[in-house]
């Protein structure tokens with residue numbers, strides 16, 4: 001895993017956007033794996049800026065999102081469909097954009113079909129990832145199998161509490177999500193993991209310890225040959241030193 005420590009959120013976002021733009025320029029029909037949450041927002045702003053001011057062209061690019069809440073209507077203000085529409089898709093025209101359908105009647109079928117679509121149109125050339133404070137990636141919570149493809153995951157209390165800031169109450173946060181599994185994520189050619197802010201310091205410290213196990217989902221990234229962690233100083237903290245306990 002290559003680790004790039006940057007000054008702050010803005011620098012992290014610029015760096016991530018430049019890696020994506022380079023790929024899109026080199027391979028105009030590439031596939032991007034996209035994430036939600038606060039972490040990639042700045043990256044999306046940079047991509048939008050690059051599209052507007054430098055004409056970076058996404059008309060041949062296909063995107064796959066990692067996850068979606070189960071049971072939230074697609075047009076709910078906090079659905080990941082709405083998030084992506086507002087933060088990226090309404091600003092940049094892509095060829096195809098795919099997000100799991102959390103409203104599907106048969107969720108197992110939806111998961112199988114999403115994985116099959118990823119196999120058909122993918123894999124992602126670059127997969128963008130954030131990290132939860134408990135080490136989750138996508139919505140793969142501690143204990144999720146490293147072998148799993150797209151599946152329904154029960155959300156951890158920690159995750160629901162972290163995401164409650166976007167909902168009127170904790171009770172309103174969905175209890176399940178459809179998520180690409182660890183195995184789906186590891187199919188990508190290249191993975192960009194972003195982390196910013198002091199509240200990610202503990203997760204990054206644990207990641208940098210390098211112990212691989214299903215109780216810390218992000219550690220699965222050590223099983224991939226091309227992962228870059230772009231981390232800001234606050235999230236990095238003392239980095240590897242802090243892990244030498």
Ligand SMILES: N[C@@H]1[C@@H](O)[C@H](O)[C@@H](COP(=O)(O)O)O[C@@H]1O
Nearest residue numbers: 036037038039130131132138139
């Ligand atoms: N499912 C998403 C993840 O894809 C995201 O990386 C993580 C961190 O979120 P944030 O970037 O807001 O800290 O939690 C969310 O619940």
